[in-house]
Amino acid sequence: EHKESYAAWLQYKNIDDQTLVNNYKQWCGRISILGASVVIESAKKELLLGISSMLGIEPDCSSEPMQASLVLATNASIVDLVDVDFDQLNDDGYVIKTVTSGGKNTIFLVGKNDSGVLYAAFHLLRLMQNRKNLQQLDILENPKNQLRMLNQWDNMDGSIERGYAGNSIFYKENEFSDELNRIEDYARLLSSVGINGIAINNVNVHKVETDLITSRLLPKVAEVAGIFRAYGITTFLSVNYASTITIGNLSTADPLDPKVRQWWKDKAEEIYSYIPDFGGFLVKADSEHRPGPFTYGRNHADGANMLAEALQPFNGVVLWRCFVYNCLQDWRDRTTDRARAAYDHFKPLDGHFHDNVILQIKNGPMDFQVREGVSPLFGAMENTNQMLEFQVTQEYTGQQRHLCYLVPQWKEVLDFDTFAKGKGSEVKKVVDGSLFQYKYSGITAVSNIGNDYNWTGHTLAQANLYGFGRLTWNPDLSAETITDEWIGQTFGHDELVKELVTKMLLKSWSIYEKYTSPLGVGWMVNPHHHYGPNVDGYEYDVWGTYHFADWKGIGVDRTEKTGTGYTSQYFKENTDLYEDLKTCPDELLLFFHNVPYTHKLKSNVTVIQHIYNTHFEGVEEAEGLVETWSQLKEKIDQERFEDILKRLQEQANHSKEWRDIINTYFYRKSGIKDEKNRKIY
């Protein structure tokens, strides 16, 4: 049971087109594997699984390449069998090549290293799942990003912070889970889309989790790391900045104290004795009441460097988060602006971090809202490694009860031009390390999976995990390509299924945005759990999350001229764009400006009328999703069809609550009627 839901995009469904099966069989009948390692073993296992279930054959395996139709090899093992220019490949790169010689056809899957072989195997299986021709393959792939990571916000009691798909697959009742198969299946999913790093516990490191770096739990961490290692994935841990106090018997966590520094050095040595290829530490410090260097009058470079120094002998890295802001604000204080905080804290420290520290920066300056500006910190630190943090788990985008496909949003962020080195300085070039030649960089995200049978609660939310991985590998892939691949592998190749599911996914972000908070202003959600509408839920709270709606207008003035000055944190081209009401894009208007309800947008409607219109449209379109999906009843297995239908119905209903609460709020604030006289409560 739950077979399809569980398999996600690794369905390997039996192919019923016999011509195609026969064609594929000539390539897949005899496999030769050169080289041996746990990673190569995973490649072999996956190929055998995929081939037997798609083609119904059990291929011969040998180490004799001359007879084989499919050869797996690395730079080290391939002597002269095929012409590959290894200089063109980076560490995880690979080549897939069809070679015809002497009437014999062979496909070579050649990685620079073992990981490349595994990625090549997944690539071949993806081609077959998408019914591609294998006749003349000549593929060369290099991941654009060096670090392609996920962060699990899992706690050891089994709960997941902001998790919407059940409990942790890693932990249960303060112990490690013994269902290691599930972790391995997760590793397969991640590796198939190119993920190569994972931090396995919540960035908020509570009491039990602080022990993950002690001898009590390290053997278990090592066991999990072993599972991931076989899929080319490096394991990281989130650590408690104050570990020296909590578990180290010291009275301080002052990063300049020699005893503290020595403790971390010894600790690193101990960790590496269990896990020789341990990735390093992920750290949330001085953020939302977590401990950090500020307590000792030190700055973030002091804190991060202390850990970096400890990890350096083992090639470990520190992923230091920039989500640092004042979370005890007063709404009356109009000078403090949470959006400014990361830049204000970190920009002055450029060049002060060791070269094995990477600053991990959320895509926006606030917190994963459905729409916000891009963090101005990207590109602003020429001499400090940076990586980008997305949120795959849908905390503010419907919590996997609503459909919200985030690939189009992520594409916008990656393609955003920072102008750091003039035109063409997109975020993707900052975080792939090419703009400033960073030593380490990449993309990470908060995962959206749990132990629900379908991993992600909403089955269509699997597409977000898939798309995230694919974008970390290659940010230039289009949303359409990624979507098409995912649907083919998840639901097959029926034309109508492809057409309708593509439409649903690609429109879903815009639909969600329409019935929730308008024009980039954000928030307006119920406090704490963040689900459902509550316009003033965070308005008089301490978190710095205001929209400032009153009877005159709405929006946050973040201009240099009259506001918080946040706009000046961007490079000039973007400062100018956002500063001026005339050029500021409509969708971010209220993120940057406070305007009267009668202000005319570029779309030529007033702000108030825009709010009404989009909220009515959003509900209609959410109802449209139900109708569209319903047309596929005969074409999708019953379980997934019903599951998804239920979620879409809940979304359509809930979108009405959003519409009515938002519309009535602004009607009562502004006193302005809907031009179209629709029902506003």
Ligand code: GCU
């Ligand atoms: C959000 C989220 C928290 C999380 C925090 C973070 O604010 O609501 O649960 O801890 O981000 O990224 O650290």
